[in-house]
Amino acid sequence: MTSNNGKSDAVIETIGLKKEFNGIEVLKGISVKIQKQEVVCIIGPSGSGKSTFLRCLNLLEKPTSGQIFIEGIDITSPACNIDLIRTNMGMVFQNFNLFPHMSVIENITLGPRKIKKTPLQKANQQAMILLSKVGLKEKANSYPEELSGGQKQRVAIARALAMQPKVMLFDEPTSALDPEMIGEVLDVMKSLAYEGMTMVVVTHEMGFAKEVSDRVLFIDDGLVVEDNKPELLFQNPENPRTKSFLSKVL
């Protein structure tokens, strides 16, 4: 259950990951390894299974079959304590999902206080450091509804970081934003990447993928069709499906 099969020090490894919804196979056997400090972008057409794949990684979706290892631990095993695994994996959603009944700083300190039992004062200090990192120190006592989309998403990133995760999962973090706010969120993500955070990012921002990622996965119809360095994948796609997708989005 807790072996890493002697294979690697991959932070995330999926083996033959499949997922069905009501008998329809959405993921058709995905095997991927993601190393420490790697930034992996996932691109692909709408409905191809990108979100489902990402959500399987912290078991927000339960895979139908296959295995997922997080730092060598098989999280698909019934004996695995998924709550504990999740504390090491931050997730950022397209729609932010901030807690509307809590102030910004309460959003950020909730996890550390309730899960790690961090004392209030220390949790607040750490939250303020995170807030200045995402450039929102002055918004500590605001409520989510008082923030712009870009600000909300930066708070959501700070909230995820407050648990000091080893991996960050992003599901189209800029897709719900007005164009002028996309940059501020991508900048935060970039600085995170340069600090060495392991990141898996589902995105339509091809510029970000090219500039920041170490690897790009192209997912189509529930399968990883191409998996390569960004410069190779974008300039010289091997698969005709990748080619045709890129010709539409670039």
Added chain:
Amino acid sequence: MGIYKWLLYVYKKLPLLAEGTLLTLELTFIAVSLGFVIGTFAGIGRLSKNKFVKTIAAIYIDFIRGTPLLVQILLVYMGLPQIIGKPIPAMLAAIVSLSINSGAYVAEIVRAGIQSIDKGQMEASRSLGMTHSQTMRYIILPQAFRRIIPPLGNEFIAMLKDSSLVSVIALEELMRKAQLVYTRDYRPFDILFAVSIIYLIMTLSISQLVRYSERRLRVNDKQ
């Protein structure tokens, strides 16, 4: 009959009516409060993944909502003593039956309130590593409770009116007081009309409060 005669008559009965009104309010308040506790558990139970819990909650809710309150009151007051072999005081029987009744209606309100919370809230909280029950406690229920204040107010109004049914077990709340008065004075219209007005004042005041809280909540939601 002049209105002055009526007013004078009601005025004389005012102490009695006040006693009845107080008991009616007391019963309603206790029933809805206990109903709120019962209903919160039953409403959460109704949404549980555990089949057993879910079934128990569903049977409770459906049984209560599908049978007349009058039958429930008598079932507790007259029926239960047959089983347990000793009588139950009317006050206790009234509180038990009204609370259990209110609980079933509150359960449906709570269930709807929980279901109205975006599922992204649950996912965001769970993805932090919070357990299901921590998420319910800190994220889902606080938001759901805010939303159900207006329907809870309506439940309070309904219970205030329905509590008049406990007059059948001789508990001297407002309705029973009226009955006692008209069987003695033979002026049923006068006293029943007065009682109607008292109920009306109470329900209108509460619905004003509900409307006010609705407005407040809408403002908070926008901000």
